[in-house]
Amino acid sequence: MRQSIIILLVLVFLAASAYAATYKWEDDQGTVNFSEDPGSIPPAFRKKASIVGAEEPAPQQDATAPAEEQKVQKKKEQEAAKKETPANKKKVVYGSKEGDEWKKEFVNLTADLARVDEQLKLKKKMYGDPSKLTRSEYRSLEYEIKNLEFERGTLQGKLDTLTSDADKAGVPAEFRE
Numbered sequence: 001m002r003q004s005i006i007i008l009l010v011l012v013f014l015a016a017s018a019y020a021a022t023y024k025w026e027d028d029q030g031t032v033n034f035s036e037d038p039g040s041i042p043p044a045f046r047k048k049a050s051i052v053g054a055e056e057p058a059p060q061q062d063a064t065a066p067a068e069e070q071k072v073q074k075k076k077e078q079e080a081a082k083k084e085t086p087a088n089k090k091k092v093v094y095g096s097k098e099g100d101e102w103k104k105e106f107v108n109l110t111a112d113l114a115r116v117d118e119q120l121k122l123k124k125k126m127y128g129d130p131s132k133l134t135r136s137e138y139r140s141l142e143y144e145i146k147n148l149e150f151e152r153g154t155l156q157g158k159l160d161t162l163t164s165d166a167d168k169a170g171v172p173a174e175f176r177e
Contacts, residue, residue, distance in 0.1 A: 025049040095169030
């Protein structure tokens with residue numbers, strides 16, 4: 001009985017692998033490449049790709065791509081089109097950075113600070129009730145709190161420096177949110 005199950009599993013595995021398509025394409029350096037996933041074929045070579053053992057060319061990635069990938073690609077194209085409009089070409093530079101760069105830095109630093117503050121709050125709450133902790137957990141919490149406080153100080157220093165630099169560059173409040 002056990003042998004028949006093993007044989008059946010081997011046959012199922014062999015049958016499944018027989019139906020898998022292998023794609024073949026040649027890159028710019030003349031290297032012949034193979035893949036079982038059409039999505040792994042670089043876009044520049046998809047039209048040239050063919051199924052090994054078949055005379056017809058491989059299906060285009062766009063036809064086989066999941067809907068989510070197509071949505072992401074469409075969104076990227078729309079964002080690129082927005083960036084190319086004449087109204088968006090006029091970027092104001094403050095110091096050595098554009099306003100969007102300043103805003104991105106402020107957003108990232110404030111988000112990091114909020115994340116660290118939330119972790120600190122949680123760790124300190126756990127630290128405040130040591131009855132539920134072992135000695136090693138308690139010591140570990142002490143260490144984690146110390147590291148989080150250090151990280152918070154570092155992030156606050158970076159934010160202070162960024163604010164100072166923004167003041168010198170004359171960055172308006174709309175880019176400091």
